[in-house]
Amino acid sequence: MASLLIKGALGALTGEASPAARLPAVDVRVAGGLIEEIAPALQARPGESVLNADGCVLYPGLVNTHHHMFQSLLKGVPAGINEGLGLWLRGVHLPRLPIFDEEMVRVGATLALVQMALSGATTVADHYYLHHAGAAGVLFEAAEQLGLRLVLCRGAVTVKSANPDYPDIVPPVSFDAMLRDIDDLAARYHDPSADSRRRVAVAPLTPTYSVTPAELTELARFARAKGLRMHTHLSETLDYISYTREKHDCLPVQFMAEHEWLGRDVWLAHMVHLAPEEVAMVAASGTGIAHCPTSNARLGSGIAPLPAYTQAGVSVSLGVDGPACSEASHMLDEARMAWLIHRAASGPKSTTVENIVHAATRAGAVNLGLDNVGLLKPGMAADLVAFELEGPAYWGQHDALAAPLITGHARVRHSLVGGRAVVRDGLLPAIDLEKLRHDAAAAVAKLH
Ligand SMILES: [Zn+2]
Structure with a gap:
């Protein structure tokens, strides 16, 4: 691949958590x-391509660490719009998930990925648990x-839900079928390299009631034997904590520890309600957290204590969660929500711009085990996004480097993944958007 020069940017945030992240x-x-190379006023070499980034600010490509892409076709379903997690699952998912087939999954995933790319994301972790809808490939x-x-x-479910608050949204599969499916996917697609484009992780829908406790432990051993990372939902709502106490006589993080589900190879979505001793266990084990502030706000689940996690040294990344409970899937807006909501909850010293951009970039790559991704630094994978600061919202701005995050809605002019353009001049050359719009509308008609 020929070399490429991104030229003329107003500056960059490197993805480090400290003020040293600022490069003018x-x-x-x-x-x-x-x-x-990253330096002022680099000159193009003979034959080198040049991307114009005049008026743009560069961030590392954003890393979304928790998504359910198929839900792109389930935005704003009225049955769930005023409900919390349990009734939202019942009203939105229960009648509609059986309708999904492989083509609808493809349309939903493509739409989600388009939204990711146009909001600055270059890496996505998708938690996918539809088994009936065809091959996950x-x-x-x-x-x-x-x-x-x-x-x-x-993801998968192997037992019928014993939790009265949360229905079975997908039919159970046998544990053997679950292992076989993950094994096949890993053999076909998993690349363990530090800047891999394709990884497979082991991810039961939820650990406390979608598999048996013995299966949960077996899944951890299976994942570690195969060199796969582990992911699931945990402690999203207060109901979830009460259920775990009643059913398993412990707190959710304690339950995870007993079943070998804490460690540097695990990252857990939500983690809204944790006792102080659980925060200490998460920090000591090196377990990562995928913080989903928009989804947690939309479903009324609460606000995860990001400042406490940061202070304890937990690696906290961001996730947009499923579009059925955020209606947005905008990675830059997700970061802005994180920047704002913790100030509202815990005061103005609770976050900084650099900390939030770090959560949206480098911390995400670390939680996914992509060690060569997420920083603007020589030798790292060339995943970067050029946000354009154009239009009235950006006039009058004093801090260009913070502007994409604090003002929001910045258009992506260019983005690169491993040096290859995904967005170029605001366009996605690989996608026929008009066809996608029709396909999404046709799928919504079937799901209505
Ligand atoms: Zn989720």
Whole structure:
């Protein structure tokens, strides 16, 4: 691949959590899929391509660590609009998930990935638990078409729900079928390299009632034997904590520890309600958290204590969660929500711009085990996004580097994944958007 120069940016945030993340007026040279050089006023080499980033600010490509892409076709279903998690699952999912087939999954995933790319994301971890709808490989095909990195967290349910608050939204599969499916996906797609484009992770829908406790432990051992990371939902609502206490006589994080589900190879979505001793266990074990502030706000689940997690040294990344409970799937807006909501909850010193951009970039890559991704630094994978600061919302701005995050809605002019353009001049060359719009409308008609 020929080298490429991104020229004329107003500056960059590197993805580090400290004020040292700020780089004024830099150009970036990319070669062999990696960042070769970051410095002011670089000159184009003979034959080198140049991307114009005048008036743009560069961030590392954003890393979304928790999504359910098929839900792109379930935005704003009226039965769930005023409900919390349990009744939302019952009203939105229960009647509609059986209708999904492989083609609808492809349309939903493509739409989700388009929204990801146009909001600055370059890596997505999708928690996918529809077994009846065909082969999960369709998700990798959709990501390949767009050019994004995808971590497919293969979810499943093996037992009927014993939790009266949460219905069975998908039919159970046998535990053997679950293991076989993950094994097949890993053999076909999993690449363990530090800047992998395709990873597979082991991801039961929820650990406390969608598999048996013995299966949960077996899943952890299976994942570690195969070198796969582990992901699931945990402690999203207060009901979930009471259920775990009643059913398992412990707190959710204690339950996870007993079943070998804490560690540097695990990241857990939500984690809204944790006791102080659970925060200490998460921190000591190196377990990551995928914080989903928009979904938690939309479903009225609460506000995860990000400042406490940061203070304890937990690696906290961001996730947009399913579009059926955020209606947005906008990665930059998700980061802005995180920046705002913790100030509202815990005061103005609770977050900084650099901390939130770190959560949206480098911390996400770390939680996914993509060690060479998420920082603008020579030698790292060339995943970056150029946000354009154009239009009245950006006039009068004093801090260009913070502006994409604090003002929001910045248009992506360019984005690269491993040096390859995903968005170029605001467009997605790989996608026929008009066809996608029709396909999404046709799917919604079937799901109505
Ligand atoms: Zn989720």
